[in-house]
Amino acid sequence: MIYADNAATTQLSKAAFDAMTPWLLDEYGNASQPYAFSRKPKKALTEARATIAKCINAHPDEIFFTSGGTESDNWAIKGAAFTNGQKKATITSMFEHHAVLHSCATIECLGYPVAYLMPTANGVITPKALSGMISNTTHLVSIMFANNEIGSIQPIKELCEIAHAHGALFHTDAVQAIGHVKIDVQELGVDMLSASAHKFNGPKGIGFLYIRKGVEIAPYADGGAQESSRRAGTENIASIVGMATALKENYDAIDDQCINICALEHYLLSSLSNEHISYFRNGGANTLPGLISLSFAGADGEAILHRMDLAGVCISTGSACNSRNTEVSHVLKAINLDENLAKGTIRISLGKNNTMADIDAIVTALIRIVQ
């Protein structure tokens, strides 16, 4: 089996797995308890928080552990809305992940206005578009760091400056990007940032929300005093340690990994071109390393996915049959991709474990299907 769907999830790193096991078996103490048996888990929690904070240039007190990207996004959007301030409006984009879009739909139903920015054909939210929509009633701007379907990286720093100039908070869903490109929250200036461990070779079911010191958002879960009383619930030490280990491992090798994955990406695209396969690459020039959204005119993306699966290759598609029609994804609709291309869109997402031999197999299978 060749796994080329790393944007969906990634393989757990061996180092992360090894770091997790003691906390699942022997050191099972509750980190919130005052006795000696809980001292080690408490220390592990502190160290994991510090490790993650260092990776993104944050302070440890600004890292809040969650169950993953979806919870982080829900908390950022709803928590910002429910602070009971004078300003109630939120701005986001039409091609965010559903964790953001559906959270926005929820607050809209509760009377908080939400406006949706349209990306360019290359999948970019421009500073000009945000400037044209933002006002002094805007409380929160939420724009993803990089799109999960087409990989386009957003001008977060510029967008953030516009938000702050209007007294608004800025949240970015960095789930797809963190651990794959360098992210410095100080340099970007973001107020909140969502992350999920399983996207960067950590375990599933764990993530974090970076909340800049001084930013007021409503707590996500009421209960105990965990996470500074903002997200109650006994800490999942094993997963938190696994997440910190995986993130550090990726950050320590991020430059080399980026070079290797970009080389694989270039090899894949040039191999298709050499075989005279006609395709359209979505996402413009500035995309996440290894995230390749390809459209084949007149093809059926879902059929390509299933035939690649039968050939032993895991990829994703931008269109899926909803029992009656082929439904094009909201991302491809948002970038206004021609329907003939949209229906024939697939996503190949390469990771650090892929090899040149994998690319050869992917290209061979793909050529057989689309030629």
Place this chain on the structure above:
Amino acid sequence: MMRISCVICGKCDLGKDTIGINKKLLGANIANFYCMDCLAEYLGCTVQELLDKIQEFKDEGCTLFK
């Protein structure tokens, strides 16, 4: 109802699921159909793998298999 035969081996009266999996994997507007054995041969997979796919499509409610 029109009877459909396998374009390779000539097997007659291909069933609803066989026609559905042909359309699902080769395109909704195809003119030629394969029987399960010939389709598996053409795609380089096993008949069981195709049957697994059919079951998954049925579970998802795909109307091609109703």
